[in-house]
Amino acid sequence: MSEGLDLYQESIKQMAAAAHGHGQLASPDGEAKLNNPLCGDRVHMQVALQGGRIAALAHQTRGCLLCRAAASLLGARAAGLDAAAIDAATNALEALLQEQAAAPPEWPELAMFRPAHAHPSRHKCALLPFRALQAAVRKTVATQTTNSPGRTGHVRS
Amino acid sequence: MSEGLDLYQESIKQMAAAAHGHGQLASPDGEAKLNNPLCGDRVHMQVALQGGRIAALAHQTRGCLLCRAAASLLGARAAGLDAAAIDAATNALEALLQEQAAAPPEWPELAMFRPAHAHPSRHKCALLPFRALQAAVRKTVATQTTNSPGRTGHVRS
Amino acid sequence: MSETDLLRAEFPLLAANPGLHYLDSAATAQIHRCALDAVVRHETGCRANVLRGSHRLAEAADRAYDAARTSVARFLNVASADEVVFCSGATAALNLVAHAFGATLRPGDRVLVSQAEHHSNFVPWQMLRERAGIALDLLPVTASGELDLAALPRLLSPRTRLVAVTQCSNVSGAWTDVAAVVEEAHKVGARVLLDGAQAVQHGPQDLRALGIDFYAFSGHKAFGPNGIGVLWARGDLLAGLPPFLGGGGMIDEVAIEASSWAEPPRRFEAGTPPIAQAVGLAAALEWMGGLDWPRLREREERLCADLIDGLLAVPGLRLLGPPASARRAPIVSFDIAGLHPHDVCQVLDHHGLALRGGHHCAQPLLAAFGVDACSRASLALYNDEADVAALVEGVAAAVRTLA
Amino acid sequence: MSETDLLRAEFPLLAANPGLHYLDSAATAQIHRCALDAVVRHETGCRANVLRGSHRLAEAADRAYDAARTSVARFLNVASADEVVFCSGATAALNLVAHAFGATLRPGDRVLVSQAEHHSNFVPWQMLRERAGIALDLLPVTASGELDLAALPRLLSPRTRLVAVTQCSNVSGAWTDVAAVVEEAHKVGARVLLDGAQAVQHGPQDLRALGIDFYAFSGHKAFGPNGIGVLWARGDLLAGLPPFLGGGGMIDEVAIEASSWAEPPRRFEAGTPPIAQAVGLAAALEWMGGLDWPRLREREERLCADLIDGLLAVPGLRLLGPPASARRAPIVSFDIAGLHPHDVCQVLDHHGLALRGGHHCAQPLLAAFGVDACSRASLALYNDEADVAALVEGVAAAVRTLA
């Protein structure tokens, strides 16, 4: 067990070990690579969107347990969500880390990151996959909007 | 009087005011310009040498009383001296300023600079004309030695 | 105790030297107790390197360093703490701009500086001229040492990329009409760098209101520690600049073939930054932020006017700077016919008056005044009527001693 | 009390935190009491700007600053205090060389660095390559992270102007065989720059014996203040280099058309230097100079060997550096299969062990080891057997917690 260090609850370790969504998409609509230059953590996030919603997601993540747990959580839960929902989840995680806010009802799993509140240097670890997904989705939406014949649909390239 | 500030004895003030040697030589054998970049003091020293000894000297000095008194003292006393004697006088002044050494018998006037011992930031002021003279003499001797047909005499250029 | 006595008591060096008339704050202001305490507290309580170590001390050091950035941003009233770059001093900050912004200039581009600049805002631009083939233009000063703003329009051109001027001269005490400079400079698309080294000890700044692009100052002139300074630049501008120094902390990723850079402000902070000094500076700025500045400024101005009046009664004394009636900082430089400033300041020191004589790292301005050196008295919030009276009396004594 | 307990009592932060196992001295060593006291004494007793003001405080500050240079020269055993340039840190010192010495290089000239360098001795040379068109050669490392000196001769050429290597790696703890580097480099006429950042906390240096040309280190890794560093260079070399930063104090004369430069060391110290920090550093170095280093070093080496032995018993743990039997500094980096160093160091922190996990600003070296990040324990003179035992136990606990 964690010997009193509740940062490393079983839920975090299991989520990281599960590595949901780990891998690569055959034909992603968009992607983003983010790293934390201060520690070397890296996330490569790929998405396929359908009508503005995440149809598929894959990530390659090198980082600590918090970073990998966060990526895995997204791999498990992000499908079907649109940019606004991802932004909301990211904001919720940030609030939870910074101000010990409660996890929102749509994302009860975020609660596993609450003990990281006490360790500001680790906030970025948990946030990195969320920010990478935000960036990937935002870029994809932007490209699809510019490239699409109309504003109502999009053509896979 | 000096109101307790023995740095500014009458002897210093009079020596500075006398400005012995102030001016320019018509045809100097050599010269040196030195300045103290930290305070802007400047000495332009010119010499004519005869058989390795100072035949004539002139200086243009912009600086404080200590600097001007030192230049004036050289103007009054340096004629007839050779490089070794100027070096000795400079060393004596340095020892007097730094270690409160006594003025040497050949240069009793140096004693007027002894109160500056307590003010290290002013040592360079008094030394500047001496160093300028050293440089001017050394350069002249070097040029005359290289330029002269033999080592025993020299040709005025 | 008077208000000033109470203030002096907060400055350890002044408290320990009741007989001292410290009139050299333009060179270095005395450190406020809170700044020194903050340094000691940091070094004994949470000393660690920053850069996101995860042990407790490292987290505490990170937090303290980030908080210091926030304090600076508040003192300067700027949009974001991420626009605040810590450097070792104003000189380092100015050189950073000359290199990072300078790297974006092309031969034929122009930089305009004034003749009133401190060497630290003059020499870096001369060096950039040699390095990059830019042209350097010179804004002249008036007879009293103020920037000659009437000359500004004809000195600006569409090739002018930067106007780098002092906010307040360290010799004449003249304040620059920043709004006028910004308006003209921005008309031709030039950026404005303001050297705030002499301004910060006279109160918090409102850089957003000034509308400038770059700002530099040093901690030791703002009642803070030595060895720390600040460059502020507008966020969008900073984001587009290449780094200056290379090393730990400023990178995104280092590979053998090439490296990439971190986001500002870290991009411009190579190596272990002056952490304890940043924390100390923040304490000084927070303390300043709580003072009644309209009142303090009014007193500084009154003392300055009294000092100028008293000095002008000395025969042969010439004021190098605007008259007492002008909008000016309490920096009073003067020349006494026939007396060298080193001698004058030496005699003043003998009377317990700490002034500086020399070129004050402003040789171009002194050349404009036609002197090689001058004596300078500079007042800060801890000076009072007794200092002014002692100086006026001291100058008279110096004249007697040296004549 | 043991000898180490007595030593720890001289470090305010350690004295105040008896339960702390501080094993992050390679990032920042704790400050010795005498250094902090010297800073406070200077700031409260003789705070003034240097540059030869003539009032008493200014003279005292000048004297203290000059004396600090002398202390550094003594600690490094170099010919003259005038060869000592104060900077804000090792990174600033290394960048100074990359700019001032770099300005004397021509396209096609070559600089050799090693793959073991800290980013601060790597990125400045990459930046010089971009700026000046020089070629950058890379000395590889062996499997244990030591410089592969066998490769040195073929990597040197008559165009090699500088060999810039670390004296001791901040990751592997490997000491460089400096004599071998100097011999080969000087054969082709190249200068040798030694990055001493990690060496100085392990005792005074004898640069004359090493025969190198440039040396850089930081105060905060030598039990001194933060915000101060030193560049040493041979006097004749320094005299021939152009300045790097421009500003007050580094000039001979500033004129509108062109300026000229002061003699070293001031030529390289633009602006108000970190005076109080230099004084504090001098106090730390003087204190170090009085210690029994053979004994201390012997103890550091024994603790290091014990630590390596203890760690190697942990299943899956890999040492990133030379074995305990090698001549190495007490810097012990390790990787544990399947565990990320951030997590390991987080758990260790929970057990009162301050270690750092990450790339340690040495990504090229970590790439050679085939890892992105690692955990690092670094020992200094105040560490003892209890620290080593706690760490070995802590790592075992971390494995249990994280598995």
Ligand SMILES: Cc1ncc(COP(=O)(O)O)c(C=O)c1O
């Ligand atoms: C107007 C001005 N600019 C720049 C500087 C340079 O500041 P520092 O020497 O602290 O880098 C000074 C002070 O010396 C100054 O008065």
Ligand SMILES: Cc1ncc(COP(=O)(O)O)c(C=O)c1O
């Ligand atoms: C080997 C080495 N070189 C250079 C540096 C840079 O030192 P600083 O960050 O104090 O400038 C460090 C420490 O961070 C180091 O370990």
